[in-house]
Amino acid sequence: MEQTLSIIKPDAVAKNVVGKILDRFESAGLRIAATKKIQLSKADAQAFYAVHNQRPFFNDLVEFMISGPVVVSVLEGENAMAKNRELMGATNPQEAEPGTIRADFADSIDANAVHGSDSLENAKIEIDFFFAQRELC
Ligand code: CMP
DSSP states (O other), X not given: OEEEEEEEOHHHHHTTOHHHHHHHHHHTTOEEEEEEEEOOOHXXXXXXXXXXXXXXXXXXXXXXXXXXXXXXXXEEETTHHHHHHHHHOOSSGGGSOTTSHHHHHOOSSSSOSEEEOSSHHHHHHHHHHHOOGGGOO
16 A cells, blocks of 8 residues: 655645645545644754755745644555645646645645655655654554
8 A cells, every 4th residue: 555745834734724635635535644733843844855955945945834834644545646646736836737735725836735745765755754653554
């Protein structure tokens, strides 16, 4: 069974749509193997997004991700990684298909409501970043 990491970002948490977004995952047949609401530190956000640290948007991304709490979840199911990415829609909400999470809840490429792992290799790294094995059940 495949697992992937989801983050409901500070913009969506502030809009009080956590339940609506988690419902999208469950309604699509994904199971929530773990979930928690946390406030990232600057060091957390810099480490999590280290792959982007040379990109021009890195500092804004880190500041945004620590601007309020996030909800991190492990989603489990058949093709969980690809299914989550389909549910999220394109990174830029203006390019996201109607009915996707970003089309419905995101305002901009920075405040884009959700993050999802982009490969199975990264999913494992990202899950390990946030969760201990005993939290996955
Ligand atoms: P996420 O899937 O969390 O991965 C990195 C984030 O950087 C991305 O979503 C966007 O919110 C943000 N970002 C800002 N500008 C860009 C950009 N030009 N290309 C990709 N991601 C960007």
